[in-house]
Amino acid sequence: xxxxxxxxxxxxxxxxxxxxxxxxxxxxxxxxxxxxxxxxxxxxxxxxxxxxxxxxxxxxxxxxxxxxxxxxxxxxxxxxxxxxxxxxxxxxxxxxxxxxxxxxxxxxxxxxxxxxxxxxxxxxxxxxxxxxxxxxxxxxxxxxxxxxxxxxxx
Ligand SMILES: [Zn+2]
Ligand SMILES: [Zn+2]
Numbered sequence: 001x002x003x004x005x006x007x008x009x010x011x012x013x014x015x016x017x018x019x020x021x022x023x024x025x026x027x028x029x030x031x032x033x034x035x036x037x038x039x040x041x042x043x044x045x046x047x048x049x050x051x052x053x054x055x056x057x058x059x060x061x062x063x064x065x066x067x068x069x070x071x072x073x074x075x076x077x078x079x080x081x082x083x084x085x086x087x088x089x090x091x092x093x094x095x096x097x098x099x100x101x102x103x104x105x106x107x108x109x110x111x112x113x114x115x116x117x118x119x120x121x122x123x124x125x126x127x128x129x130x131x132x133x134x135x136x137x138x139x140x141x142x143x144x145x146x147x148x149x150x151x152x153x154x
Pocket of ligand 1: 015018019087088090091
């Protein structure tokens, strides 16, 4: 039990230019890798590595005015995913689906400034059908060809 308490320490994060800063308390509901086309286009990379938190656990402490939001309507289930990024440096920071998960905020793990004792490891992988064949994940995860129905809002 003591271990759990230690892991729930505050996580700080920021965009590349440092204009937007946030902090998170508590444990994420889920840590995922997603290789869907929207996540690849949005990051310009292999996919997204995200943590899902309850909204009240995530606080933007600086740079609200610089945060821009792209309403991604081209999702597989037709709902809108709001993808928020820094208007100055372009870092992807948050995703929200206010229709399907109004109480949740998705935070990009790459913007987290993790302390030495804090780690980020995925527990699930979505859209593995789009995952590069040479890309190996060296931790145990539950892998899905697409996305399980319970999470189709992500
Ligand atoms: Zn920035
Ligand atoms: Zn995705």
